[in-house]
Every structure is written in C-alpha cells, then in structure tokens.
Amino acid sequence: MLLKNVEITYISPCLADPGKIRLKAALSDDISEVMPYINATVKNAIYNHDAPNITLSKEFRLITLYPREMTMIKALNTTDAWQVIDWLQELINDTYNRREEIEPAYQRKRRPHPLQLYSWLPRVNCKKCGEQSCLAFAVLLFSGQQELKRCKLLFSEKYREQLQVLLELTQALGY
Ligand code: SF4
Structure with missing residues (x-):
C-alpha cells in the first residue's frame, strides 16, 4: 500500500458553486511515484510531470493531487467528499500495486477540447x-x-x- 491515510484539513463553500464544497486534504505518503501510472490509465487526466501534479475529474467534481496533498472542488457535501477520497485512495493504491504491468506516461496525453x-x-x-x-x-x-x-x-x-x-x-x- 502506498497511501495509508488521508486527512481533510480544510473545508469551505465552493466559491463558484455555493451549494457545493471545496476542500484540502493531507496525504500520509508521497504519491509522486504513482502519478505517471495514473496518467497512463485514467482517461482525461491532466498530468504535469515537472510540478508534479495530476488533475482528475469524477463526474462534476474536480480533484488535483500533489505529492502530499489533494484539493477537491464541487463535492456535494462532506459525505460525498469522503466517498470520493475512498475512491481515490483505492485508485492510487491499486495503480501502485499494478505498476509493473503499466507503461508509465510522463507526457500529457492529448490536446484538450x-x-x-x-x-x-x-x-x-x-x-x-x-x-x-x-x-x-x-x-x-x-x-x-x-x-x-x-x-x-x-x-x-x-x-x-x-x-x-x-x-x-x-x-x-x-x-
Ligand atoms: S470568457 Fe469573456 S464572456 Fe466569458 S466570463 Fe470571461 S470575460 Fe465574460
């Protein structure tokens, strides 16, 4: 397991959409290593290898992962945010466990539409x-x-x- 724990550190109303929330969370472990593998397998990921960071969407929610932190905007509420965090943690750990089967992608995959x-x-x-x-x-x-x-x-x-x-x-x- 690469990422053992996620702790929400900040929650506020989403400025662009006040009915929803935005948040920051601290990651217990550095996830930089898995980012190119997530980039290779997740459709529509936006990866910046130099930063590094990777942005993903889950329906209308937008998540950016940094080495030891993540942000999320447009979550419905705290329960929804935790469900997305659980999904992310599973994605990160599953991708990390399968990394020897995956060709890492260090470049952005395609031109945005x-x-x-x-x-x-x-x-x-x-x-x-x-x-x-x-x-x-x-x-x-x-x-x-x-x-x-x-x-x-x-x-x-x-x-x-x-x-x-x-x-x-x-x-x-x-x-
Ligand atoms: S893109 Fe142009 S029209 Fe749209 S909000 Fe910005 S300034 Fe206004």
Whole structure:
C-alpha cells in the first residue's frame, strides 16, 4: 500500500458553486511515484510531470493531487467528499500495486477540447473579454487567438481553482 491515510484539513463553500464544497486534504505518503501510472490509465487526466501534479475529474467534481496533498472542488457535501477520497485512495493504491504491468506516461496525453476549456470558464457571457460569449472565447482560446488574461473574472478569488485548471489546459495546448 502506498497511501495509508488521508486527512481533510480544510473545508469551505465552493466559491463558484455555493451549494457545493471545496476542500484540502493531507496525504500520509508521497504519491509522486504513482502519478505517471495514473496518467497512463485514467482517461482525461491532466498530468504535469515537472510540478508534479495530476488533475482528475469524477463526474462534476474536480480533484488535483500533489505529492502530499489533494484539493477537491464541487463535492456535494462532506459525505460525498469522503466517498470520493475512498475512491481515490483505492485508485492510487491499486495503480501502485499494478505498476509493473503499466507503461508509465510522463507526457500529457492529448490536446484538450474547446468544450473542456469552456466548462472551466465562468460561463456568464459578460462579454468583457470582447467576445460575444464564453463559448466563443473558449474556441478562440483553443486556437491561440485569445488569452486567459482577457477574462478578468477568472482572476477573482471566486474562480481561483478554475483558473488553475485552465492554466494547465492552455499549457497542454502549448500556450
Ligand atoms: S470575460 Fe470571461 S466570463 Fe465574460 S464572456 Fe469573456 S470568457 Fe466569458
């Protein structure tokens, strides 16, 4: 077993979705070693080998794993968060146990889709970036004709986690 224990250290309402919660948790063990194996086996994982960190989604919830810490946004409540943590712990330990059967992947797997970018934008269509909608902005962001910094809303505290994901995604696109 690689990861023996997870302890939630911080919980607050999810700023982008107040009906849900965001949290941080401490990991009892360094999970860096298993990240390339998770990247190889989990669809839609976003892996940054240099950091290192890996971002996964479980339905609408978004989880980022660091060597000794994890964050989760959009969990329904504490019970839901613990169920996702149990799932993650099993994923980490099962992948670690099977690592000799898995070819590790150190690179990001594929280019994000424009709709993936759109899903992490504020989606309020305020037009302050100069585009008619967040979807139009996402399409231009995908093709390198727009920049994240033009969406000022993203740089507010409310969208802090979403900005981090978008920074990872646009980095994966090479921008
Ligand atoms: S500024 Fe941001 S929130 Fe407003 S329309 Fe553009 S992308 Fe959407």
